[in-house]
Structures are given as C-alpha cells and as structure tokens.
Amino acid sequence: MPEWSVIDNSFDKCLKCNACTVICPVSGVSLDFGGPKHLGPEYKRLTDNQITVNEPSIELCTLCGTCDRSCPEGVHVSLLTAYGKAVHAEKSGTTLRDLTLSRAELVGKLASAFAPVTNKVMKIKPARKLMEWTMHIPAERQFPEYKYNHFKKKYKKKEATTERKVAFFSGCYTTYNAPHVGEAFIKVMEYNGIEVALPEQKCCGVPMFANGQMKQGLKNASSNTNSLLLYVNEGYDIVTTCSSCASSLKKDYPAFLQTEEAVKVSKNIYGSEEYLRKLYEEGELNMSLASLDEKAGYFSPCHMKGQGVGTPAIDVLELIPDYKVEDMDAGCCGQCGTFGFKKEKYPLSMRIGNGMRQTIAESTKDYIVTECGMCKNQLNQLAVEKVKHPIEIIKKSYESVLEKDRL
Amino acid sequence: MREKFETEVVIIGGGMTGTGLLRDLALRGIKTILVEQFDLGHGTSTRNHGLLHSGGRYAVKDKEAAIECYRENIILKKTVPGSIEHTGGLFVKIPEDPDDYVHKWVNMCNETGIPVEKISLEEAFMQEPYLNKRAEAVYRVPDASVDPFTMLTDVAADALNRGAGLLTYHTVSRIETKNAEVSYVVARDRYTGVEKEIHAPVIVNASGPWGAYIAKLAQIPLKVINNKGMLTVLNHRINKQVINRLRMPGDADIFVPAHDVTIFGTTGRNVEKPDDTSLEREEFKQMVEDGKALIPNLSNIRSIRAFSGSRPLFEEEGEKDLSGRNVTRGMALLDHEKREGLKGFITITGGKLTTFRYMAEKTADLICEKLGLHQGCLTQEIAVPPRQSKEFLKHPSLPALAKKKLCSWAGINNSQIHSNLEEDNRVVCECEQVTWAEIQLYINQSNHFNLEDLRRRTRLGMGPCQGSYCYHRTAALAVEKEGVSGEEAAEALTDGMDKRKKGMNVVAHGATDRQLKMMEGVTAVSLGIKKGGKAHV
Numbered sequence: 001m002p003e004w005s006v007i008d009n010s011f012d013k014c015l016k017c018n019a020c021t022v023i024c025p026v027s028g029v030s031l032d033f034g035g036p037k038h039l040g041p042e043y044k045r046l047t048d049n050q051i052t053v054n055e056p057s058i059e060l061c062t063l064c065g066t067c068d069r070s071c072p073e074g075v076h077v078s079l080l081t082a083y084g085k086a087v088h089a090e091k092s093g094t095t096l097r098d099l100t101l102s103r104a105e106l107v108g109k110l111a112s113a114f115a116p117v118t119n120k121v122m123k124i125k126p127a128r129k130l131m132e133w134t135m136h137i138p139a140e141r142q143f144p145e146y147k148y149n150h151f152k153k154k155y156k157k158k159e160a161t162t163e164r165k166v167a168f169f170s171g172c173y174t175t176y177n178a179p180h181v182g183e184a185f186i187k188v189m190e191y192n193g194i195e196v197a198l199p200e201q202k203c204c205g206v207p208m209f210a211n212g213q214m215k216q217g218l219k220n221a222s223s224n225t226n227s228l229l230l231y232v233n234e235g236y237d238i239v240t241t242c243s244s245c246a247s248s249l250k251k252d253y254p255a256f257l258q259t260e261e262a263v264k265v266s267k268n269i270y271g272s273e274e275y276l277r278k279l280y281e282e283g284e285l286n287m288s289l290a291s292l293d294e295k296a297g298y299f300s301p302c303h304m305k306g307q308g309v310g311t312p313a314i315d316v317l318e319l320i321p322d323y324k325v326e327d328m329d330a331g332c333c334g335q336c337g338t339f340g341f342k343k344e345k346y347p348l349s350m351r352i353g354n355g356m357r358q359t360i361a362e363s364t365k366d367y368i369v370t371e372c373g374m375c376k377n378q379l380n381q382l383a384v385e386k387v388k389h390p391i392e393i394i395k396k397s398y399e400s401v402l403e404k405d406r407l
Numbered sequence: 408m409r410e411k412f413e414t415e416v417v418i419i420g421g422g423m424t425g426t427g428l429l430r431d432l433a434l435r436g437i438k439t440i441l442v443e444q445f446d447l448g449h450g451t452s453t454r455n456h457g458l459l460h461s462g463g464r465y466a467v468k469d470k471e472a473a474i475e476c477y478r479e480n481i482i483l484k485k486t487v488p489g490s491i492e493h494t495g496g497l498f499v500k501i502p503e504d505p506d507d508y509v510h511k512w513v514n515m516c517n518e519t520g521i522p523v524e525k526i527s528l529e530e531a532f533m534q535e536p537y538l539n540k541r542a543e544a545v546y547r548v549p550d551a552s553v554d555p556f557t558m559l560t561d562v563a564a565d566a567l568n569r570g571a572g573l574l575t576y577h578t579v580s581r582i583e584t585k586n587a588e589v590s591y592v593v594a595r596d597r598y599t600g601v602e603k604e605i606h607a608p609v610i611v612n613a614s615g616p617w618g619a620y621i622a623k624l625a626q627i628p629l630k631v632i633n634n635k636g637m638l639t640v641l642n643h644r645i646n647k648q649v650i651n652r653l654r655m656p657g658d659a660d661i662f663v664p665a666h667d668v669t670i671f672g673t674t675g676r677n678v679e680k681p682d683d684t685s686l687e688r689e690e691f692k693q694m695v696e697d698g699k700a701l702i703p704n705l706s707n708i709r710s711i712r713a714f715s716g717s718r719p720l721f722e723e724e725g726e727k728d729l730s731g732r733n734v735t736r737g738m739a740l741l742d743h744e745k746r747e748g749l750k751g752f753i754t755i756t757g758g759k760l761t762t763f764r765y766m767a768e769k770t771a772d773l774i775c776e777k778l779g780l781h782q783g784c785l786t787q788e789i790a791v792p793p794r795q796s797k798e799f800l801k802h803p804s805l806p807a808l809a810k811k812k813l814c815s816w817a818g819i820n821n822s823q824i825h826s827n828l829e830e831d832n833r834v835v836c837e838c839e840q841v842t843w844a845e846i847q848l849y850i851n852q853s854n855h856f857n858l859e860d861l862r863r864r865t866r867l868g869m870g871p872c873q874g875s876y877c878y879h880r881t882a883a884l885a886v887e888k889e890g891v892s893g894e895e896a897a898e899a900l901t902d903g904m905d906k907r908k909k910g911m912n913v914v915a916h917g918a919t920d921r922q923l924k925m926m927e928g929v930t931a932v933s934l935g936i937k938k939g940g941k942a943h944v
Contacts, residue, residue: 012642012643012918013918014918015872015921015922016838016870016872034806038806038837045642046840048643049643049645049647049664053807
C-alpha cells in the first residue's frame with residue numbers, strides 16, 4: 001500500500017466524451033499515450049478497491065492540466081493522471097535522471113552556486129554527449145542559464161507594511177534562472193505602492209508530481225501551504241510570476257492535500273498579470289503607463305490555460321498605449337517542464353513543438369511574451385531568440401514614464 | 408416439415424439451474440438437449456447480485472439453506488474458479504438493528520459450521536472506507552463474488568464439449584404427452600420461425616419464473632410466485648468485500664463487488680408476469696435510502712443503471728400430500744409422475760444461484776432413477792476450465808487495463824484471442840476495456856449478431872457509458888469485418904440501445920442523466936438516427 005492516497009471520486013462524473021483526449025497535446029501527436037480520459041478517470045475507476053495496475057504509458061502525460069479545463073463535467077483529470085504516475089513510479093522505480101529532474105530546486109541551488117561553470121559545461125558538446133550516455137538527457141536539448149546572483153540572494157524582505165500587501169512566490173525558475181523577472185515584479189508593485197514580502201518557500205512540487213514523486217511533492221505542498229497560510233491570515237495576496245507554480249498552488253494543493261488550509265491558500269493565489277488585472281478592475285492600478293510602440297506575440301503556456309482565467313497577460317499589456325499584442329494561439333510548446341529534457345521523450349517533445357515552431361517562425365512580431373520559463377526554453381530552441389515575461393514589459397512602460405518625466 | 412431430434416432428456420430453461428443440469432447430465436453420459444427462449448441466463452440467472460453466499464445470510468432464518476450454501480460455496484470455488492473472486496464478506500451491525508440478533512447469528516453460524524471471525528472496527532474502516540462509521544460490530548465470512556455471466560458461459564461450454572445439445576433463442580410452444588407420459592416438445596426458432604420436434608422420455612422444467620407457463624403446456628397446475636427484486640450497478644467498485652447488514656434478511660442490505668463495479672440491492676415485490684422486469688423510480692429511491700444504513704454516502708455515488716429479475720418461489724397448493732421431493736425450503740424438486748401422474752415430467756425451481764449445482768445434482772439423481780441408470784454425480788469434483796491467462800501480461804501493445812481484463816477472462820479462448828489481437832488490437836469498449844479480439848471471437852461463435860449477447864459474454868457496454876460509443880463501434884466493425892448485414896447490425900443496435908436506456912432511465916439523475924442525454928445526442932446527431940427510428944449501419 002502506498003504511503004499516500006488519493007481520494008477523489010470526480011471520475012464518477014466522466015461521460016467518456018473524450019474532450020480531454022482531443023485537447024491533450026500528447027494525444028495529438030502520439031498513439032502510444034492512452035490519453036487523459038483513459039489514464040485519468042478510467043484508470044482510477046478500473047483500479048479502485050482492486051489490485052493496482054502499472055501502466056507505463058502514463059509517463060507520457062506531461063501533467064499540463066489542459067484536460068482539466070476541457071472537461072465539461074469538472075472531473076479532476078490531471079489529479080487522477082498524477083495518481084497514475086505515482087503508482088507507476090512506485091511500481092517501476094524512478095531513474096536517477098528523473099529523480100534529479102524532479103528536484104528542480106536542489107538542481108537550481110547547485111547549478112547557480114557554480115553558475116559560470118555550469119552554464120559553460122552545458123554548452124560543451126562532449127560534456128553533453130557524456131550526459132546523454134549516462135543520464136539520458138539529449139545532447140541537442142538547450143538548457144536555461146543559471147544565475148550566480150540568484151533572486152533569493154538579493155531579495156530577503158520578509159514583511160510588508162503597506163495597506164495592500166503581497167507575498168511573492170518566486171518559484172525555482174525565477175529564483176535561479178531569471179531573477180530579473182522577480183525584480184521586475186517587485187518594481188511594478190513598487191510603482192503601485194505595494195510592498196512585497198518573500199515568504200519561506202520550497203519548490204511548488206510540479207516537477208515532483210510530473211515524475212511520480214507524490215510523497216516528496218505532498219511534503220513540499222504542505223510545507224508551502226503552512227508558510228503561505230501565515231501570510232494569507234495576515235491579509236497578504238500571494239502572487240507568482242510562474243504559471244506552473246500558480247497552477248499548482250491553485251489546483252493541485254487543494255486537490256492533493258484535501259485540507260481546509262490548502263483550500264484557503266488556493267483562493268488567494270494570483271499570477272502576476274492576473275493580479276494586475278485585478279488591481280485594474282478594482283480601480284487601483286497605477287495607470288501612468290508610457291506608450292510603447294512594439295508588436296508582441298503572446299504564447300499561452302498550458303499551465304496558464306489550465307487555470308481557466310483567460311489571458312491576463314494580454315488584458316494587462318493592452319493597457320499600455322500603442323502596444324500591440326496578439327495571442328499566437330500556437331498550442332503546446334512541447335517542452336512540458338522536465339518532459340523535454342528526457343532522451344526517450346525528446347522526439348515527442350519536438351513533434352508537439354512543431355506546430356508552435358511553424359506558427360511563431362512565420363510571424364513578424366518584435367518578440368514573444370510568455371509567463372513560463374520552460375516554454376521560453378523551447379521557444380528559444382525552436383523558434384525565436386527574443387522571449388520576454390509580460391511583467392518585464394509592464395516594468396519598462398512604467399519606467400519610460402519616469403524617464404519622460406525627467407526629460 | 409419439422410426437424411426431429413431424439414434424446415434422453417430435454418431441459419426447458421437455460422438459466423443457471425438448467426445449464427448446470429445440462430453439464431451434470433453430460434458428465435453422467437446422458438444425452439440431453441437444453442432449450443432456451445432467448446440467450447442463456449435471460450431470466451433470473453443474470454439478474455441477481457452475483458453473490459456466492461457463505462450461508463451467513465440464512466443462518467438464523469433457514470438453517471438448512473445456510474448449510475447448503477456453505478457447502479456449495481466451497482465446491483464452486485473449486486469447480487468454477489474462473490468466475491469467482493475470493494472477496495470475503497462482512498456482516499455489519501449498525502445501531503438501528505437489534506442487538507440480540509447478533510448473538511443468535513454468531514451461534515447459528517457456529518452451529519452450521521460457517522466460519523465467522525470478528526474483526527476490529529478500525530480494520531473494517533481501513534479496508535472499507537465507505538462503510539458507516541457508526542457500525543458497532545463487524546464479522547468476516549467466506550462470502551465471495553461470482554460472475555453469473557461467465558459461470559453460465561463456462562458451464563454451458565463445458566457441457567457442449569462433453570456432447571450436450573443447446574438451442575438458444577428457441578421458444579417451447581408445445582409439450583406433447585401420450586398415455587400419461589411425456590413424448591416430445593416443439594421448439595420454434597425465434598429468428599427463423601422454423602420448428603423442431605425433440606423427443607425424450609424425460610422433460611425437465613427449469614424455466615424459473617416461466618415455470619407455471621411451461622407446466623401448463625403439459626397440463627400440470629403449478630404455483631410459482633415471482634418475486635421481483637431490483638438491483639443497481641454503482642459506477643465503480645466501492646468495496647473490496649461483500650458487505651451485508653447483520654440483521655434478518657431484508658431489502659437493500661447487500662453490496663457485492665463485481666469486477667469494476669458494485670452491485671447493490673435488492674427489493675422484493677410479487678409480480679404477475681414472468682417477464683416483468685419493469686423498474687420503478689420510487690423503488691430505486693427507497694432502496695438507496697435504505698442502503699445508506701451501510702454506506703451513508705450512497706446517494707452521492709453514481710448509479711450506472713438498474714435492473715430487475717424475479718425469484719421463482721415455489722408454493723405448495725393447500726395442504727396436499729407432498730408427493731414431490733421438496734428438498735429444502737429454498738429449492739423444490741417436483742416429480743410430476745408422483746404428484747399428478749405425468750410420467751417423465753420434472754420441475755426444478757426455487758433455490759439460489761449459490762446452490763445451482765446441488766439443485767442440478769438432485770434433479771439428475773431423480774432423472775437417473777427414472778431412466779434406471781446408476782451414474783453418480785461428478786460436478787462436485789470436476790472443474791470447468793479456468794479463466795486465468797497470465798500470458799496476456801506480456802502482450803507488447805495492449806493497455807495495462809485491457810491486459811488485466813484478459814488475464815482474468817480469456818481462459819480456454821486465449822490462443823484465439825491472441826491471434827485475433829495480432830490482426831487488430833483495438834479496445835472497442837473503453838469503460839470495460841473490451842478488445843475487438845474478444846468481441847470478434849463471440850461474433851464468430853454465434854449464428855446471429857446480437858449486441859446484448861455480446862455484452863453478456865464480454866462486458867461490452869457494461870460500463871458508465873452503457874454502449875453510447877461502443878455499441879455502434881461494434882455494429883460498424885461487425886459489418887465491415889465480419890460480414891454481418893447492415894440490416895442485422897441496425898436491428899441489433901436499436902434493440903441494444905433501447906435495453907441500455909431502459910436501465911439508465913430509472914436511475915437517471917446527475918451524471919447518468921447527462922450520460923443518457925449524451926447517448927441520445929450521439930445517436931441522433933452523430934449517427935443520424937431519429938428517436939424511435941431505425942439505424943442504418
């Protein structure tokens with residue numbers, strides 16, 4: 001018997017319509033994957049109170065969660081596929097590579113501590129060949145760069161004193177790979193008179209759940225819940241610049257932990273642009289945004305789509321005078337977090353990304369905006385060099401106003 | 408011109424008792440033909456809980472039936488292994504039920520030799536998370552879950568292998584007697600209308616709820632009370648073990664795990680007609696209300712469908728001398744030669760699914776006596792072939808859940824299924840993970856294309872979607888690959904969908920209501936079949 005259990009009967013509602021299978025990025029390019037309906041609700045229904053069944057093809061689920069959004073009946077499809085992943089990991093064991101990839105935070109800490117070396121090594125071909133042989137991490141796969149001066153080193157504020165207070169969940173990518181995104185967010189909040197605290201936090205757990213490390217994932221989830229709850233109780237809003245962290249804090253925590261605390265925290269989670277949109281709707285957003293004569297394409301990450309909150313990035317960017325942003329509607333990028341770093345999944349990752357590559361490559365935008373660091377990784381490798389986080393653009397617009405004031 | 412057949416015994420009724428008798432006689436080397444009006448198990452035998460009683464349920468009420476059940480429970484686990492899952496069963500005492508029954512029950516179980524073990528509430532709740540937390544005592548007994556569909560199929564197949572004859576979809580229109588002795592029966596093919604004349608010195612009426620009707624064909628008055636019970640199929644398997652309420656047997660107090668679902672019931676209402684399988688929504692609602700005593704969350708658990716069947720209870724007329732052999736209160740073996748003076752006519756009725764083998768044994772003993780033969784019964788020793796086929800685990804391309812199904816299903820057909828899979832390995836029924844390979848096998852074994860027959864043999868369409876998708880998939884594939892005519896497939900589709908809808912309608916609220924609408928949508932929009940219209944496959 002596993003040490004964790006998933007009690008979720010939402011599969012009772014499944015009408016077998018297969019809407020989730022149709023929308024699934026993996027099912028769209030591979031017949032080897034049983035699809036979310038089969039490996040989520042169907043799998044749970046056919047194993048509940050019976051012997052556990054190990055279905056290896058569950059490895060092909062990227063846990064992107066778009067299935068959840070497609071379900072007309074509100075079945076927690078991705079929670080159920082995460083359960084299947086955990087069963088598979090428990091039955092078949094976990095490779096050193098998958099274990100390593102699932103510990104994004106630890107990898108981030110180590111890689112950024114030796115950042116100049118790490119980044120170079122990751123670009124040396126023989127080193128990558130060696131990694132491919134030993135770890136089954138494809139040599140062709142680009143890696144994001146790690147920053148020695150990571151975000152947590154630079155930002156240590158634990159408390160906010162303004163009326164509106166934000167607790168920032170920075171997430172591993174912003175912390176170790178893109179501290180400038182975190183800094184941009186702090187700045188934008190500053191322009192809005194909001195102080196930002198950085199609570200104690202661990203990796204949100206997304207890479208763990210995706211690699212079947214349910215036990216460790218739940219540990220992180222409850223640790224983060226406890227830490228964030230203190231802030232929620234003090235009236236803070238929890239904001240993150242990462243769409244995957246947001247998706248996990250909002251959807252996975254209450255579903256996996258099934259505690260009142262997790263539910264309470266989940267109701268106070270916002271993506272950075274979602275939060276700005278909320279400020280705008282409540283008439284509190286600082287509207288002194290300078291005109292930006294730029295043309296951007298928006299790439300929507302699956303973990304953003306799966307939250308079912310629309311496209312807050314577009315909603316907010318459109319507030320910038322003269323700024324043009326268009327939803328590229330380019331599907332799934334195919335990186336899918338740790339998925340795209342695995343040798344045996346690499347061809348599939350490329351196949352999924354092919355649609356995106358074509359759409360983006362044909363476009364005439366100045367650059368692409370997306371909230372997700374992993375999508376950025378794949379966009380960089382397959383389609384386009386210039387990829388920005390929307391919060392960087394907002395920051396630029398605010399800053400331009402100041403510059404104009406100075407002139 | 409009628410085709411004429413000669414045999415030693417004709418059995419009327421292809422339920423579990425008749426089929427069991429067919430095999431028993433085959434093992435004794437007695438030539439037998441069974442005539443069934445529809446598919447095997449059309450009546451009560453596939454319309455029950457699928458519970459292999461330990462005897463616990465009858466320990467207080469009917470000691471003899473309890474002893475019989477326990478003895479047969481052990482024999483069937485050994486002789487029909489592929490159809491039985493050794494789930495074990497729990498008897499649960501809740502505060503609403505009388506305390507003194509518990510002591511009486513434990514004593515009677517001890518007296519009858521039914522092994523009973525008291526388990527801690529903590530253990531019971533851990534094993535059965537849905538169980539009422541107000542339970543006061545829980546006992547474990549050797550109840551088991553039995554699949555009546557596979558049991559019927561396997562027992563019949565074994566009988567046929569041993570030379571028995573079987574006519575399904577043949578209705579008995581006449582029983583001819585001559586000089587106070589049975590002569591022959593006339594059986595008419597429901598599909599073609601062609602009649603067959605089957606001559607035999609012994610005719611056994613094993614037609615369950617149709618018992619009185621068949622007896623009447625031989626001018627024998629017989630009173631059978633048809634006591635209709637309703638059952639419902641829960642969307643998933645909510646329990647690992649059989650869960651019984653520890654009290655005098657009543658309505659809605661048994662939950663039986665059956666493969667991937669739980670069967671819950673039942674009720675009891677006397678009905679006039681043997682084929683009355685009507686379903687009342689009020690009855691269903693009351694049943695769910697009563698069932699909450701054991702499973703408090705019951706009304707939040709989806710029901711896929713409901714079904715009903717009648718228990719044929721034999722009632723002796725007045726205080727007339729018991730010339731028949733009323734073996735126990737549960738089963739009735741009636742020798743109509745002794746009772747009414749009609750030589751060669753026997754009725755076997757009553758009883759339970761669990762005791763079918765014993766009923767067959769007693770009936771076959773009587774037949775031997777009539778025929779002056781001395782062969783003894785072999786069914787307590789010789790097993791039907793098993794269903795387990797672990798080699799499917801190694802199949803390279805099947806989904807793990809389809810493998811799991813085949814591993815406990817394929818049995819003697821495993822090499823044929825293997826070769827069918829090589830040609831086409833698609834899963835047709837997703838809810839129950841039924842492969843085209845299995846369906847193909849049974850299409851080839853049957854003279855007529857009938858989706859409901861396929862369902863009984865493969866579990867096709869037994870899941871939550873109730874054939875919304877897989878019935879028309881199967882119909883289309885049958886036309887495309889098996890040479891079934893479009894007309895035949897269309898008829899099977901319309902008939903099959905109607906039967907599925909009937910069972911869904913009565914439980915249709917929440918998800919099942921939406922499933923029904925989805926099914927109607929698929930039928931009308933995607934397949935272009937108007938309400939009440941005919942399908943074109």
